[in-house]
Amino acid sequence: MRHSRGSLGRVLDDLGATLLDLVHGDRDRAGEISGVVIHDPLDQPVLSPHALVLGVGVEDPEQIVGLLHALGRQRAAALVLRAPVALPDEVRSAADDAGVAVLGLSRGAPWSHLGEMLRSLLAEGAEREDSLGGLPAGDLFAVANAIASLLDAPVTLEDRASRILAFSGRQDEADPSRVETILGRQVPERISRILRERGVFRDLFRGDQPVVIDPIPDGKGGFTLPRVAIAVRAGDEVLGSIWAAVPGRLSPERDRALRESAKLVALHLLRVRAGADVRRRVRADLLGSALEGGAGAGEALERLGLAGRSLLVLGVGLVEHESVSAAAVHDLQRLGDAFALHLAAIDPRSAAAALGDVVYGLLPPTGADDKAGTRAERILQDFLDRVGDRLPAVAAAGPVALTLSGVAHSRSCVDRVLRVLREGRVGRRVGSLDELQGEALVIELRDLAAARGDEPTGALARLLDYDREHRTALVETLRAWLDAFGDVAAAAESVFVHQNTFRYRLRRVAEVGRVDLADPDQRFAAMLQLRVVRVGSTLEPPTDV
Structure with a gap:
């Protein structure tokens, strides 16, 4: 039975065996998963019904029991723990009483990669209600499984940088390097190096025919299974590739099926990209309206699902932000996507989008408002630690906004703080106006003096x-x-x-x-x-x- 897109059964169908295992509970429990949330024992988030909770660092049975009871009261769908999961009787009983399934995340699989996979799998989108080639439009996991059935081999769909976009079932029939690839969501560097040395990527991306890859040493005294791969193209643009782990060369029928599949995957990838662009533009427009605080702010917050609640306005920006090059635009988009994922893991009701050279986020605070600022800075610092030096950035938190005009004021505070941080004189990467008002005033006075053409007197x-x-x-x-x-x-x-x-x-x-x-x-x-x-x-x- 094929489960609906947002169900627990669907998650296990697509991510099971390799990433996730059902340890205890009912995989066919009714209800669509509403979002993915990271459990924070110091500041527990408010969950929407049927949330999937990532229990990072939760392993003590007594702690698991307490968390299950809390999740049951908030009607969570499932709790993910790092495998192997201890299941004494009290844990089983607590899971049954709470109605919460318990899943195990495979050793070696990063939590961040699981979050990205779940986000991709559970992504909302009316644009996927139609079909392409008999499959839900943009449903890459369904596409991968369909191709695997045609080829009778486990399949991965990868982008141009050899990152995993989706994968089929039956990956346990492949080899350890394939499992390592899926757990890391990236082809291991040692494998990529060999493929480059053999000219595989050159042949793959220059032509439109399947490329056969002979076994590669796996670094453990053995060899991988042979692979057959084909580029996925839209005109002259290479969108990605299909990789199948096969015991030998494909028959003419399966070779033809792979070539036809590449055309179908191209349509789905274009649909995913178009849908992501549309969602990004719509969300950015709504967020911009909400942050400006004008006549449309109330409606924008309503459509974002954030009306009638206090909000934190957060902002992140690249340190080097004045360039208008394609690389700078791409880096800002990557920063925005990463920030949206980070906030969604904390609260699925959050919203994030890039406006100008800043990525703004709206996040409902939890706990007392007087503690919200400290928690906001901790959220931002955690985000900067995660992106590290790959995207050198600074981040600012505005005061809690209780009204529509308060949202616009909080956004203004964020902008002022980001200017201070980008100058680099305060020696920090995260801040708020409470701490940096003096520095912000000096910058604004400098602007005023420059505008007037003031000279030293x-x-x-x-x-x-x-x-x-x-x-x-x-x-x-x-x-x-x-x-x-x-x-x-x-x-x-x-x-x-x-x-x-x-x-x-x-x-x-x-x-x-x-x-x-x-x-x-x-x-x-x-x-x-x-x-x-x-x-x-x-x-x-x-x-x-």
Whole structure:
């Protein structure tokens, strides 16, 4: 029996044997899975009915029992634990009482890859209600299973970078390297290297005929099964490839079936891409309307499923954000997709989309509002840790928004903080306006001064003119002294001069600039000018004053 797209049975049909096993419970339990949520023991998320919960790090039977009872009260569909799963009687009894199935995630399979697979498998989309070639449009797992039946061999569908898009059943009939590929959702590098050396990718992507791959050493004294692969094309564009693990060469009939299958897979991949683009555009438009706080904000939040609740506005952006190259656009899209997945795992009601050079997220907070800011920064830091250096980014959290106008204000706070973080002067990657308001105000004053065309005046102008004429360093001296809060020893060390030399220069600052450094108002004025007004290009190296 083929289960509906969002059912637990469908998840096990497509991801079972290789990624997931049903450890205890009813696979045919009624109800569509509403979303995928990561369990956080320190701050438990609010679940929508029939959620699938990833129990990362949950292994103690007593902890499992308590979690099952909690999930039962929230009508969760299933709990995924790392295999092997301990199933004493109290765990079985708790699962039965809660009506929650228990699944085991195979050793070696990253939780993040499981989340991505589940997201792909359970993705909503009316665009998939029609069919292509007798299969639900865009349903790549159904396509992979259909091709596997035609070829009588386990099949994977891969993108151009050898990442797994979907796979068929019967993968246990293949070899350990195929299982490793699916667990890591990527062809292992040692296998890819051999394929490149043999010219397999060159032959695969240059032609439109099946390519036979002879067995490859598996690194454990054995060899893989032979493979047959074919590129999936849309005109001149290569969308991906089909790989089948076969015991020998295909018969003419199956060879023809594989070539015809490549055309069908191309239609499905184009449909997936089109559907993803449409969903991304619609969601970005709705999120933009909600963040602007105008007349359409209420309707936009309604359509996003976030109306009538307090919201956290979060933002992430690439550190290098001014480029308009194709690579920069692609990186921002990748950042947006990763951020959407990260938030969806925390709360399926969340929304995320890229607007301009920032990826914004709306997330319903859990717990007391006065703790929401701390939790938001922890969520953002966890996200940046996950993407690491692959996508160098900064992240900001706005205040909790209780009204439509509050959402727009919170978005404004996020933008202000991201500007501060991108300048790199505060030495951090995550922040909020509560902590960085001073720095944000300085940047905004700098913008205002630039817009007015303000130039240095008074004491600062006199010092700049003297430095240019006599090749001295009085402006540098004043800046160092102010930055060190009047500590001559620290200031002298920062500019690499002796303290006596620094004191002499400081006296010259007062004389030349006609500034009273003992007057707090004059000190503040000088500090503000140095921070806000453009002082020109770097001066020549100083001579002795």
